[in-house]
Amino acid sequence: DARVTQTPRHKVTEMGQEVTMRCQPILGHNTVFWYRQTMMQGLELLAYFRNRAPLDDSGMPKDRFSAEMPDATLATLKIQPSEPRDSAVYFCASGLVQLAGANFYNEQFFGPGTRLTVL
Amino acid sequence: AQSVTQLDSHVSVSEGTPVLLRCNYSSSYSPSLFWYVQHPNKGLQLLLKYTSAATLVKGINGFEAEFKKSETSFHLTKPSAHMSDAAEYFCVVSDLAGAGSYQLTFGKGTKLSVIP
Structure with a gap:
């Protein structure tokens, strides 16, 4: 049963770390997405990759956040x-984007998330 | 541009009664539509998807949704609610907006409570 895995599941750290x-x-899968979920903002797209190339990271604060696919x-x-x-909570999702005739498939499969607490 | 509106932020039903979670969308092209479910402290799980085949889509756990283009709606239903259905549900739209754009646009979610 193929799944997206994320580590760590929980992280508590101090400001500045x-x-x-x-x-x-x-x-x-040929696409990878990073999302952030908070009570106030809901689910926000931070960045996504296709075939390991970054396509869009406009949702990410660039001064402190970076996303890569080594x-x-x-x-x-x-x-x-x-x-x-x-x-x-930060979620990763992966998917296989396909065009089949007039149909466009881009279902995403989500990982369990990393719950981050910054003190 | 695409958008999704989930008309109810919270729905409460009694166990054994029908569930209706409403979703309206806007899309410039022929969209793909999804419903995802998120149980407390869990990731998102795909319930069902519409990709321009049959307009009535059946998903897991007895859920189904009907795509109505004239009403731009994709409401989620289930004939009989179970306690395990208590969760948050997200309506999601995706289309070919722009070259190479594969983003999903999420609704703000509907929290479903099931009363014993």
Whole structure:
């Protein structure tokens, strides 16, 4: 049963520290997305990749956040330095974007999330 | 540009009664539509999807949704609610807006409570 995995599941850190979150997409998927979920803002798209190339990271605060895909099996989201307002659940999702005739398929499969608390 | 409106932020039903979660969308092209469910402290799980095949889509756990283009709606229904259905539900739209754009646009979610 293929799944998206994320590590760590929980992270508590102090303001100013670097945080790295990792995601292993489902093998064969060609898109990877990073989302942030908070009570106030709901689900926000931070960045996404297609075939490991960043397509859009306009949702991400560039001064402190960075997202990379060093290889097809690993996506990372880094925050440096972290701030209390970054406390949220961060989800990774992967999908296989396909065009089949007039149909467009881009279902996304979500990981369990990383719950980040910045004190 | 695409958008999604979930008309109710919170729906409460009694166990065994029907569930209706409402969703309206706007899209410039022929959209793909999804419903995702999120149980407390869990990730999002796909319930069902519409990709321009049959307009009545059946999903997991007895849920179904009907795509109505004239009404730009994609409401989620279930004949009989179960306690385990208590969760947050997200209506999602995706289309080919722009070259190479694969984004999903999420509604703000509807929290479903099931009363014993």
